[in-house]
Amino acid sequence: MRGLSLIVQTIARLMAGLLFLYGLYIVLHGHLTPGGGFAGGVLIAAAFILMSLAFGSVEQSERSSYVFSSVFESFGGLVFVGLALAGYLAGDFFFSNVATYFTGRPLELVSGGIIPLANIAIGIKVGAGLFAIFLALGASQFVMKE
Amino acid sequence: MVELYLLLAMMLASALVASETKDLLAAAVALGLVGFSVAIMFILVQAPDLAIVQIVVETLTVVFFAAVILRTTHSDETIGATLGRDIVLPLVTFVGFGVVVLILVPRVFSFLPKFGTPVMRMAELYIRHALEYTGAANVVAAIILDFRGYDTLGEATVLFTAVVGVLTVMRRLGRKAGGH
Numbered sequence: 380m381r382g383l384s385l386i387v388q389t390i391a392r393l394m395a396g397l398l399f400l401y402g403l404y405i406v407l408h409g410h411l412t413p414g415g416g417f418a419g420g421v422l423i424a425a426a427f428i429l430m431s432l433a434f435g436s437v438e439q440s441e442r443s444s445y446v447f448s449s450v451f452e453s454f455g456g457l458v459f460v461g462l463a464l465a466g467y468l469a470g471d472f473f474f475s476n477v478a479t480y481f482t483g484r485p486l487e488l489v490s491g492g493i494i495p496l497a498n499i500a501i502g503i504k505v506g507a508g509l510f511a512i513f514l515a516l517g518a519s520q521f522v523m524k525e
Numbered sequence: 526m527v528e529l530y531l532l533l534a535m536m537l538a539s540a541l542v543a544s545e546t547k548d549l550l551a552a553a554v555a556l557g558l559v560g561f562s563v564a565i566m567f568i569l570v571q572a573p574d575l576a577i578v579q580i581v582v583e584t585l586t587v588v589f590f591a592a593v594i595l596r597t598t599h600s601d602e603t604i605g606a607t608l609g610r611d612i613v614l615p616l617v618t619f620v621g622f623g624v625v626v627l628i629l630v631p632r633v634f635s636f637l638p639k640f641g642t643p644v645m646r647m648a649e650l651y652i653r654h655a656l657e658y659t660g661a662a663n664v665v666a667a668i669i670l671d672f673r674g675y676d677t678l679g680e681a682t683v684l685f686t687a688v689v690g691v692l693t694v695m696r697r698l699g700r701k702a703g704g705h
Contacts, residue, residue: 405577409663409666410661410662410663410666410667410670411661411662411663412662412663413573413574413576413577413663413665414574414577415574415578415663415665415666415669415670417578418574418577418578418581421578421581421582421585422581424585425581425584425585425588428585428588432588432592449688449692452685452688453685456681456685459677459678459681460678463674463678473674473675474671474674474675474678476658476659476660476671483660484660485656485660485661485662486662490660490661490662491659491660491661491662491666491667492659492660492661492671493670493671494659494660494661494666494667494670494671497670497674497677498666498670501677501681504681504684504685505684508684508685508687508688509585511688511691511692512589512687512688512691512692513589513592515691515692515695515696516589516592516593516691516695
């Protein structure tokens with residue numbers, strides 16, 4: 380993949396960090412303000428996609444980020460299932476909000492039990508998953524059959 | 526409500542453009558217009574959570590489409606090529622289906638409660654006690670990650686399946702060199 384022009388690269392360099400931070404904010408404040416794991420995860424993926432569109436990538440780094448993103452995708456999914464299974468560890472049911480009774484006060488960043496943790500897990504999963512899809516679609520130089 | 530109908534008209538128009546134009550890039554942009562109109566509708570009916578998701582997902586969808594189209598082919602010549610040849614069967618289907626819908630839909634709607642009237646007691650419980658039961662200030666987050674965690678797990682499974690499917694079809698790792 381080759382990169383885009385100098386103007387696009389400069390703007391992308393300025394914007395990608397902001398996009399990434401905004402995605403993190405949306406994920407971490409998912410239980411307080413509108414947004415959540417999915418929206419924030421898409422924003423994080425958008426930051427990576429912007430950088431890889433603007434700067435292009437060489438074969439080797441593309442391949443490693445491809446592996447990393449699919450690993451992170453599975454990791455996020457496993458964390459989410461693990462949080463759901465934690466309900467059994469606490470002697471409760473699947474998806475019971477085990478941490479409600481010992482973390483934080485309402486309306487603060489640390490509150491809501493497993494909800495912020497689940498948001499983070501979904502954010503990792505969605506961000507990595509969409510970036511993996513983008514790499515798979517954009518990276519392979521496939522030719523449509525006539 | 527007038528804005529909603531204007532948006533609906535615009536969505537219908539751009540959906541028609543998306544399905545009928547030969548230029549695939551224009552079709553992708555028209556599809557994006559439909560998505561952003563949905564986002565504006567979500568804002569108008571005061572659903573900011575969905576509006577945020579819709580905006581970011583739609584932006585990324587258009588980027589995906591544009592990236593793929595720029596890499597492959599710009600125009601689809603098969604669109605419109607069959608127009609006028611097989612017009613009878615689609616027309617009969619369209620008219621027949623339309624008549625059935627027009628007869629049945631008013632009957633069904635007469636049984637439904639008025640627009641915006643809550644009938645579900647479960648939802649009312651969620652709205653009133655979400656903060657107290659879960660500690661999350663955002664009721665939507667409390668519902669999708671606590672009360673309705675199973676739904677979100679299913680959603681995550683759908684996304685996982687989509688990613689696995691795309692990676693299986695499009696992967697380059699493990700393929701023999703030169704074979705695409």
